[in-house]
Amino acid sequence: xxxxxxxxxxxxxxxxxxxxxxxxxxxxxxxxxxxxxxxxxxxxxxxxxxxxxxxxxxxxxxxxxxxxxxxxxxxxxxxxxxxxxxxxxxxxxxxxxxxxxxxxxxxxxxxxxxxxxxxxxxxxxxxxxxxxxxxxxxxxxxxxxxxxxxxxxxxxxxxxxxxxxxxxxxxxxxxxxxxxxxxxxxxxxxxxxxxxxxxxxxxxxxxxxxxxxxxxxxxxxxxxxxxxxxxxxxxxxxxxxxxxxxxxxxxxxxxxxxxxx
Numbered sequence: 001x002x003x004x005x006x007x008x009x010x011x012x013x014x015x016x017x018x019x020x021x022x023x024x025x026x027x028x029x030x031x032x033x034x035x036x037x038x039x040x041x042x043x044x045x046x047x048x049x050x051x052x053x054x055x056x057x058x059x060x061x062x063x064x065x066x067x068x069x070x071x072x073x074x075x076x077x078x079x080x081x082x083x084x085x086x087x088x089x090x091x092x093x094x095x096x097x098x099x100x101x102x103x104x105x106x107x108x109x110x111x112x113x114x115x116x117x118x119x120x121x122x123x124x125x126x127x128x129x130x131x132x133x134x135x136x137x138x139x140x141x142x143x144x145x146x147x148x149x150x151x152x153x154x155x156x157x158x159x160x161x162x163x164x165x166x167x168x169x170x171x172x173x174x175x176x177x178x179x180x181x182x183x184x185x186x187x188x189x190x191x192x193x194x195x196x197x198x199x200x201x202x203x204x205x206x207x208x209x210x211x212x213x214x215x216x217x218x219x220x221x222x223x224x225x226x227x228x229x230x231x232x233x234x235x236x237x238x239x240x241x242x243x244x245x246x247x248x249x250x251x252x253x254x255x256x257x258x259x260x261x
Contacts, residue, residue, distance in 0.1 A: 016142050019191040026183050030176055039170040047114035050223035051231035063111040066234040067104045069241035074100030077248035081255065088144060092136035092151055093251060099129035100244050107237070120166050123174065127158035133181040133247075141188050182209055201250035205243050212239035 034040070055061045077097035103125035110122035131154035139147045161173035189202040215222060215236040222232035 016192060019187050020142055022191060023184055023187045026187065027176065027180065030179065030183075034172040034175060037172070039168070040172050040175065041169045042116065042119075042165070042171065047119075049111075049114070049231060049233050050220040051228070051234060058112070060111045060114070062231065062234045063237070064108050066237035067108040067111070069238050070107065070244065071101060071104035073241040073244040073248060074098070074104060077244060077251070080248050080252035089136040089139035089147055091147055092132050092139055093247075095151065095155075096129055096132035096136055097244075097248070099125055099132055103129055116166075120162065123162045123165070124159060127162050127174065127177050128155055130177055130181050131155045131158035134184050137181065137184050137188060141192060182206070198250050198254075201246050205246045208239050208243040208246065212236045212243065215239060 049060065049063055051062050052060055053062070058064055074097050077100065078094070081093055081097065103122065106122040106125040110118040112118075132151065135147065135150045135154050139145075139150065143150065157173075158177045161177045165171050165174050185202060186206060189199060189206070213236075215232040217232070219232035219236075222230065222235060
C-alpha cells in the first residue's frame with residue numbers, strides 16, 4: 001500500500017490548484033459580504049442560554065458539563081496521534097487537539113460565569129483550534145509545504161480576530177475564522193481525489209459540524225422540544241466533540257495503516 005504522499009503523486013495537480021482557487025474565492029466572497037454588511041456587534045442577549053439550571057453549586061450545569069466530551073475527544077486525538085505515521089501536518093494536528101483540550105476548559109469556564117470577559121478566553125482558544133484545523137487539512141491534502149509559516153499566519157489571524165472583536169465589538173473577522181475550516185474541508189472533499197480514503201470521515205465531520213451550528217441557533221426551541229432535558233447549546237457541545245472525534249479516528253486509522261508498511 002502506498003503512502004498518502006505517494007498516492008497523491010498520481011493525482012493531477014490541476015485538482016489541487018482548482019480547489020485552492022475555489023477556497024480563495026469562497027473566503028474572499030465571505031469577507032466582502034461581511035465588509036458590506038457592516039460591523040457585527042456582540043448581541044446583548046448572547047449570554048442568555050436556554051438552560052440556566054444549577055445543581056450542586058454549579059451554574060448552567062449542563063452547558064458546563066457537556067464540555068467533558070469535548071475534552072475527552074481532544075485527549076483521544078492526542079493519544080491516537082502520538083506516533084503520527086503517514087500524517088504530513090504533524091504540528092498542525094497536534095496544535096488542533098491541544099487547542100480542543102484547552103478550549104473545552106475555556107468553554108466550561110465561560111459557561112460557569114457567562115460574561116464578555118470569560119467569552120474572550122473561550123473564543124481565543126476556539127480560534128486557535130479552527131486555525132490549526134484549517135492548516136492541518138490544507139497541508140495534508142493540498143499545499144504540502146510551509147506548514148510552520150501557514151500555522152503562524154493562521155493562528156495570528158485567528159487570535160487577531162478575537163482581539164479585534166474585544167477591542168472594537170465587531171465579530172466579522174471572527175466569523176471568517178470560524179467558518180474557514182468548514183469551507184476548506186467541504187471544497188477539498190468535493191474537488192480533490194486525494195481525500196478519497198478519508199471521505200467517509202469528511203462526510204461525518206461536515207454533518208456533525210452543520211448539526212452543531214443548527215443546534216446552537218435553535219437553543220431554546222430544542223430545550224422546549226426535549227421537555228427541558230437538553231438545550232440546543234448543550235447538544236452543540238456534544239456534536240462539536242463528535243466532529244473532533246471523527247478527525248481523531250481518521251488519523252488513528254491512517255497511523256495504523258502506515259505503521260504496518
